[in-house]
Amino acid sequence: MASSSATIRHATREDVPTILALIKELALYENASDKVDSTEEILTRTLAHYDPSTSTFSEGFARTLLLSDPDGTVAGMALYFYNYSTWTGVPGIYLEDLFVKESYRKKGYGKRLLKELAGEVLKVGGRRLEWSCLDWNEPSLKFYESEIIGAQRKTAWVGLRVDGDALEKLAKSLLRLERKKDTLDDYQQLVGRHDGLQDLMHVIAEADGSPAPTMDFIKSNLGLARDFVEEFGKATELYNIAVCRVIGPAMYTTLPREIRDMVYEYLTPHRLDITLRPCYPCAESDLLHVYRRQDYDLYFAPQPRSRDDWLCPEHYWRDNVISPGVAHELMEAWYRNSTFNMWADWICEGWPAEWLNTLLNNDRFGARLRPRELITKFAFEVQLSYRRGEIDSHWQKSLLEALDSLFILKEATQIDLSVRFGFAEDPIAALRAFLVLIRPAFLRLRKLGYRCTIKTVRRKPNPLSKVIDEWVQELETEVKGNDNAGLIGV
Incomplete structure (x- = not known):
């Protein structure tokens, strides 16, 4: 002492x-x-x-x-x-x-x-x-960690550091980015001049092989005037193509990959709600639909990276606009940054592995990418059917098949499971029965390195979170001694 x-x-x-x-x-x-x-x-x-x-x-x-x-x-x-x-x-x-x-x-x-x-x-x-x-x-x-001090390890956090040459490189890159922004601001002021803007658009039109738009169209597109006209769409398209043709190649040759990835994150969706309701008759590739604006669209567009492909505006994604290198990185970022949320209001036998394989083994862009190696965020929602004190047996069998299909995802993938209550006389009892059912699969997923979360979907204050929290703690106790990869969360 x-x-x-x-x-x-x-x-x-x-x-x-x-x-x-x-x-x-x-x-x-x-x-x-x-x-x-x-x-x-x-x-x-x-x-x-x-x-x-x-x-x-x-x-x-x-x-x-x-x-x-x-x-x-x-x-x-x-x-x-x-x-x-x-x-x-x-x-x-x-x-x-x-x-x-x-x-x-x-x-x-x-x-x-x-x-x-x-x-x-x-x-x-x-x-x-x-x-x-x-x-x-x-x-x-x-x-x-002794009782004398009482410190606890922060297992859910990973320490990150940028130092030395990497820090200097990052700082200089961000400085160049700020300078580019200042330059673009200067250009916007310059194009406010009638003669400068007209010359610029003539050059762009010649390169694009289309007639130069009038000054009214361009000024309207730039917000220099509010006299929107019928051909506003054409002016917008020409302007976006012109900007992307300049910025895309310049970004690819001057900015480091980590900075480019920050830009791509703004251009890619963060969540895709993919419905698992098939439409008949339709081809196998047409089974997957994306829900947006109260409507359903095909996940695999007939003409990917075209004007009709709503998931990727054509002036961003075409090789001859932003350059092949940027287009390739942007498509990779699309898979990497997006959370693929599979809806399953009902589960039919055989859908999980078949449809998940369809998602992972087919590049929607037709660019020979490998979605299985790029997708790292996956979520799916299920609607729990619980009557007379038990889970529907057919639904239970299909759910277990759905959980088994998750193992075809890339290891370390983030998997988020959301539970909706359909017909449940006793929600707490239904949730407990559901957690017992999925426990073996969640244990296997975690031990293999998958990051898993589970939650209930309820608009009002959720009294079921305590049940899930207790279940998570019990699961933590059971896997204690393993590494913390794939930490279960609520």
Whole structure:
């Protein structure tokens, strides 16, 4: 146990050499001595130092607590900074480095520093103290998770970082993007001039092989005038084609892929409601329909990437407009970003594997893409039939076939299951019976790495969420000891 004469205080400017020495000793312990770039000059400039004469801190990005042993030696430190939670609306503290010298361990000094930090959190009205620990550092993890400290691992979150050359590349790319935006703004002002816009459209018309539109059409399209005319659609089409022909190839050659993917995310749908109601007579490829605007459209368009294909506006998707490279990436992003929500108001025998295979094995764009390797978000809705205390046996058999079909999806796919209640005399009893039915399939899915969620679809406040939450916790207990891939959620 630590002696009562051990002291903790905030570091001053004069403590910088000691702080640097502790940082280097910690890096040595973590086998990362070559990663330390800090110097005394850097720490003096960037840390917030305590001034005992005024009881204030200098400007800086982080503060440091130093613990001194009764012999007067600084035995450990806790270097931290403040963060903020948007959900709770209160600040907190992130502990960047906690370190106790090897010769001073087993004295409770680590606990003393954490206790002091917890007090700092409460001083500012905060609610949480957070830090990270290397996964191989088992002694520290056991200490943090002990009853003494009470820390919990954040299994549902993945830490991400951009640093070094990647950070500089990202910053420069975004700066170029801002400059391009400024340039486009300048162009919009220039095209307000009659002569400049007319010349521009003549060049575009010659390249497109179509007659140049009149100034009224173009000005109307650009919002420069509100005299909308009958040929407004033609002006809009010409303008979009012209813009995409310039922006598409330029984006492909100048922006890194991660920035291009950000752009594609805005151009692709986020959810597709695919109905599982077949229409007869129709070809096998016509079984899948997409529900939109109170109507049904074929998922596989007769002429993909054409003006009649409502899922992809032709001025975005044609190879000769945005370039083959951008078109290919945009189609890949369409599969990758979209959640394919399969409706199943009723389930008939044999539909799951047949129709899901149709979705995964056929490229709707006719571009030889492989949807099975690209689709990572899948959802389906079922309507539960529950009467006289039991689930309909035929519906139950078909549901199990539907769950079995999910294993043909790519591993690590996000699978969201929504349950609607059709004829259910006792919704809670119906839900419990349903959860018992799907439990084996959900266990298998999770152990194979699929990410799964389940919810009920109810407009009013949902009293069934507690039942699902209890079920999830029981499932977590059963799979404890496995990795956390595919964490079940509500």
